[in-house]
Amino acid sequence: MLLEGKNSLITGAGSGIGETTAKRMAAEGAKVLVVDVNDKGGQRVVDEITAAGGTALFLHGDVTKVDEVDAMVAFVVDTWGSLDLAVNNAGLAETPGLMHELSPEAWAKTIGIDLTGTFLCMRAELRQFVAQGGGVIVNTASGAGLKATPGLTAYSAAKHGVVGLTRTAAIDYVKQNIRVNAVAPGTILTPAMSSFGDEQVATWSELMPTGRMGTTDEVAAGIVWLLSDQSSYTTGSVLEIDGGYMQA
């Protein structure tokens, strides 16, 4: 198993990409703290991991709140003795529109969760990693963090910022046995995306070189590889998991 004996946390794991990734991490032998503001979803994921023979716990945590973020790291260390792996995945996008119509409140909400939330999580995790002598972080960025994403000003700015946080931390901590990478998923078929309806899913699929959207399993596989020792020489990278969309 790729993550045998590792203690981990993942934010935004109550649904979608985070849910599938948490399950895959547990299946690969990691103990997993599922963190989300969605208590029902988070507890369901933990119950399903436990029923499948894995080890997981749920902790309510809002990535925009410093005390709750610090508490999630402390919880893993207090419960399992160390924090080895962290996936900063919680995120959302604002309602699409043009920049001149974007309210400062909508901007602040997206930046607060996607960018500041990722910073607060990395800050707490890195403090622990420095103290214990190592660790691995994977951030969920997006293709929107690598190229223009029409109509998504705040989301694109936030995800470009997540790429910057990833690359900067990778170099700042490279001598301390800490690796920091990100994934940049393309358009992934999560329950939230399916809820837009078959017509919208067909439109998104046509935009992809592959002619289909990606699955949460395909993203989770990349995250688990980046968490594992198989990627021991990989740091500061942004792994595109998008069926070739960035290159088309």
Ligand SMILES: NC(=O)c1ccc[n+]([C@@H]2O[C@H](COP(=O)([O-])OP(=O)(O)OC[C@H]3O[C@@H](n4cnc5c(N)ncnc54)[C@H](O)[C@@H]3O)[C@@H](O)[C@H]2O)c1
């Ligand atoms: N689905 C896609 O096509 C796609 C593409 C690229 C990147 N992403 C990124 O993947 C990540 C997961 O997205 P998803 O598509 O699985 O969405 P999702 O809505 O299914 O999952 C996101 C989870 O984050 C949680 N969350 C929201 N705000 C939070 C907060 N403040 N603190 C803690 N948890 C919070 C939600 O409750 C939810 O469970 C996001 O960062 C998203 O930007 C998604």
